[in-house]
Amino acid sequence: MAETANGGTESRGDPNGAVPPRGGPLAGVVRKLGLQTDPYIFFISAGLMVLFLVMVLLLPSQTNDVFTSGRDWIVTNLGWFFILGVTAWLIFLAWVALSRYGNLRLGGDDSRPAYGNLSWFAMLFAGGIGTVLMFWGVAEPISHFANPPMADVQPHSVEASKEAMNFSLYHLSLHTWTIFTLPGLAFGFFIYRYNLPLRVSSVFYPFLKERIHGPIGRAIDIFAVLGTLFGLAVSLGLGTSQIAAGLEVLTPLENGVGTRVLVITVLTVVAVGSIVVGLDKGVKRLSNLNILMAVGLMLFVLFFGETVFLFRQIFESTGRYLESIVGLSLWNDSMAGYTKDGGWGWQGGWTVFYWAWTVTWAPFMGVFLARISKGRTIRQFVGGVLLAPSIFTVVWFAIFGWSAMRLDGIGGTGGDLTREVVDEGQVPLAMFEFFSNFPAETLIQGIAVVVVALFFATSSDSASLVVDMLCSGDESGGPVRQRVFWGVAEGSLAASLIVLGGDQALEALQQVITVVGLPIFILACLMVFCLIKGLREESHTLYAAQFREMERHARKAERDPEPPPEEVVGGAVQKS
Numbered sequence: 001m002a003e004t005a006n007g008g009t010e011s012r013g014d015p016n017g018a019v020p021p022r023g024g025p026l027a028g029v030v031r032k033l034g035l036q037t038d039p040y041i042f043f044i045s046a047g048l049m050v051l052f053l054v055m056v057l058l059l060p061s062q063t064n065d066v067f068t069s070g071r072d073w074i075v076t077n078l079g080w081f082f083i084l085g086v087t088a089w090l091i092f093l094a095w096v097a098l099s100r101y102g103n104l105r106l107g108g109d110d111s112r113p114a115y116g117n118l119s120w121f122a123m124l125f126a127g128g129i130g131t132v133l134m135f136w137g138v139a140e141p142i143s144h145f146a147n148p149p150m151a152d153v154q155p156h157s158v159e160a161s162k163e164a165m166n167f168s169l170y171h172l173s174l175h176t177w178t179i180f181t182l183p184g185l186a187f188g189f190f191i192y193r194y195n196l197p198l199r200v201s202s203v204f205y206p207f208l209k210e211r212i213h214g215p216i217g218r219a220i221d222i223f224a225v226l227g228t229l230f231g232l233a234v235s236l237g238l239g240t241s242q243i244a245a246g247l248e249v250l251t252p253l254e255n256g257v258g259t260r261v262l263v264i265t266v267l268t269v270v271a272v273g274s275i276v277v278g279l280d281k282g283v284k285r286l287s288n289l290n291i292l293m294a295v296g297l298m299l300f301v302l303f304f305g306e307t308v309f310l311f312r313q314i315f316e317s318t319g320r321y322l323e324s325i326v327g328l329s330l331w332n333d334s335m336a337g338y339t340k341d342g343g344w345g346w347q348g349g350w351t352v353f354y355w356a357w358t359v360t361w362a363p364f365m366g367v368f369l370a371r372i373s374k375g376r377t378i379r380q381f382v383g384g385v386l387l388a389p390s391i392f393t394v395v396w397f398a399i400f401g402w403s404a405m406r407l408d409g410i411g412g413t414g415g416d417l418t419r420e421v422v423d424e425g426q427v428p429l430a431m432f433e434f435f436s437n438f439p440a441e442t443l444i445q446g447i448a449v450v451v452v453a454l455f456f457a458t459s460s461d462s463a464s465l466v467v468d469m470l471c472s473g474d475e476s477g478g479p480v481r482q483r484v485f486w487g488v489a490e491g492s493l494a495a496s497l498i499v500l501g502g503d504q505a506l507e508a509l510q511q512v513i514t515v516v517g518l519p520i521f522i523l524a525c526l527m528v529f530c531l532i533k534g535l536r537e538e539s540h541t542l543y544a545a546q547f548r549e550m551e552r553h554a555r556k557a558e559r560d561p562e563p564p565p566e567e568v569v570g571g572a573v574q575k576s
Contacts, residue, residue: 183203297451
C-alpha cells in the first residue's frame, strides 16, 4: 500500500468504482430507473437469471437433462479437484495466519476492530446456526450410519457410528468454514487496505490492476452474483423442504411441490416486507431470538436425552475427528471401482455437492465476515473464523447426531430414522421424526419449524443487501427497489428449482449447484494466488517504508549531529 506524507494509505483502486461510467449504453437506463449500480453487472446478471427461469418454464425436461449431464461429468472428472482444493485452502490459511503476514490488519495499519471479542465471536456463532445444521444435524449422521461411505464397514455397527460422525464433522466444520474464510480474508485485505469497491473482482487487483473496472472485472462479478443467487436459492429450497415437512407433521398440509412453493412465496413476501419497511431493529431482534431458540433446542436434546453419554461423546468425537482429518481431507474413494457395485459416486452426492454449494455462498459470507472483522489482524481473523463456528458445529453434531444414532439402534439393524431418511428418502423429515422421541414433541417440532422459517426470512433480507452490494460495489448498497428486486429474484429462483425437481427436488438442487459452483470454485482457487501476490507486495512496501524512515533519520542525524555526551569527572562536567 502506498504511504502518504502523513503516514496514511493511498488508494490503489477507484473507491467510487460503483458509479456507472458516463456515456455507457446502459447508464441512461440506470439514471431513468433511479438505480445506483453498475449497469452491466446488474442488467446482465438479472438477464441471465431471467433466461434461466424462462428455460425452466418452457423447457423443464431439457433443462434438467443439461444440468444432470453437466453434474455427472463434473463429479466424475473433477470431483478430486473440489476435494483437493478445499484442503489446500485450509493449509494455505493456516500458513498465512502463522507467517509474518499474520500481523497485517484488514484495513489501515492504525485501524482497530469495531467489535469487541465477545460481540465478534457472537456474530461468528450466529453464522454457524443456519439451515445446514438444522437440515443435516440428524439426517447426515443417520445417512452415513445406515450407508457407510467406506466399503469395509457394516451398516449400523459401532464402527459405522464413529465413521458417520467423522464424515459429518469433516463436511461441516473446518473445511466448510475454510470456504468462507478464504474469500472473507481476500475481501477484507483488498477492499479495506487497497480502498477498492466491494466486489469480487477487487480481489484480483494484483494481477488485473485497473482492468477490474473493465469487461474482465465485470465478467468475474457477474459470475459471482449468479453463483451467490443460485447458492442462496439452494439453501432456500432445502429450508423450504424442511418447513413443508414440518407442516405435514403438524397440519393437514401435504409435503408436495405446491406446499413448498407456497412456503417459499410466504418467506419471500416476509423478506421483501422487511426490506420495504426497513425493520432493522426488528429483524436484528428476530435473528437473536432465532439463535437463542436454536441453542435452546440443542440444550433440550442434551438434557432430555442421554446427558452423560452425550457429554462424553462431545470430547471423544472431537478427538476422533482431529485424528482422522488428514485422511478424510485427501480421501476421494479411488478404489471404488473395485470395492463398490456402483463405482465412484458417493462423494459426488455428498462431499463435492457440499463444496460446490458452500463456495456459491462464499461471496455472501465473505462480505459479512470482512465487514465485522475490519481492523483485526489476519491471524485473529483466520483463527477466529475457522475455530469458533467449527467448535460449535462439533458440539451440535455430537449432540444431535449421537442422540439420533443411539435412538436408531447402534449395533442393530436400523429404526424409524433409517426408514425415513434412507429407505423412504424423506431427508427433510429427519429432524421431526427425531423430536417425536422426546417429551412435548408437537411443541418442539413447532419450534423447529419456526427456527428454520425465521432463519430464511432474515437471511433472505441480508442476502439481498449483499447481492446488491456486489453489483454496486458500495457497502451502503443502492435504493430499496434494488434490494426488493433481488429478494424477489432469490425466491423466484428457489421456487423454479423446486418445480424443476418436483418430488426429487433435493437431487435437482444438487445437480444445479454442482454445475454453477464449478466456475465460482475456480475463482476461489485464483484468490489464493492473488492473496499471495498482494501479501508479498504489502510486505515489500512496508519494509521499503521502514527503510526510507531509517534513511531519513540517518540524514537528519548527519545534518544536525547530536553534541557529544558529557562525563562527570570529580564532580566537574567535562566533554567526551
